[in-house]
Amino acid sequence: MNAKAIVVTSGKGGVGKTTTTANVGAALAKLGERVAVIDTDVGLRNLDVVMGLEGRVVFDLIDVFEGRCKLRQALIRDKRVETLHLLAASQTKDKSSLSETRMQETVRSLLTDEGFDRVLIDSPAGIESGFRTAASGADGALVVVNPEVSSVRDADRIIGLLEAREITEVRLIINRLRPAMVKRGDMLEVDDVLEILGVKLIGIVPEDERVLVSTNVGNPASLEDGGAKATAGSAFRDIARRIRGDDVAYPDLDAPKGVFAGLRRLFGGR
């Protein structure tokens, strides 16, 4: 992606925006980029706990917007990957100082004055002011969608709004895909979602309980060295590489095991 400032959004809540921001941000930083992740979900801050940085929040986005601290003072450096930084959301209810102009200034300052290579902006759910503020700072977008009815519908709405804002680099992440359900025809498959939404794909993340386990301890799954290939952690690492322009093949998520399955594959069955 050419975009340096990328908003992570979905419309619907609970589909994995914050998890995606933390994991892709960490993976990009591990690849050597200087990355800032911004939590814009004011009042419902969570990126800090997902990343395990909650104990180190002193200043937040609203403090920066209202001039109570310098931008640099509000940046929390990650303990594992030192090129990764977090700008936390405020937990206060007052969103009055959230403004598109301040957001744009902050992102520009991160990319120019502070020398970051990439800024990931974690958007709140919904299509209201929080989303608009998050999107205003971005020139690209990762739309996170789960293969189910309400998430796909909301993603379609969000894609329309992003296009209206002239954010042209919009890429889709299909999150929490369950290969076994796809196989029995009870879950939309990747091609179905792409056909319906009509945007370019950048990642397929399988449902993986290790994501919850790693979130429990505040350690992004993409930083864990999983030996097995088809994990959520490796899917997030692949997304980071694709953002950087690498051509990364999609692993077969439902590689059948055993002789019979091998035979079926030989005859072109799925």
Added chain:
Amino acid sequence: MFRFFRRRGSKDDLKQRLKLVLSYDRAQLAPGKMEQLKRELLAVVHTYFPGDGDDLDVRFEQHGDRMVLIADLPRQKLR
């Protein structure tokens, strides 16, 4: 070849429903309004072709980048 024997899963229903609901969403038209449009179109058609039936299908279709409104009205057989 085994795909042929696969039972029809619930996702096929979901896909059809999603395509339909998104066509209304994108057109910013409530599905109920479509029924109203259909009734009004039929009323107009009947003023020109009084003998025609009520067999009218109105729907949106995505043609590439364009959303198209299709009104499909089979004419009475001409003698």
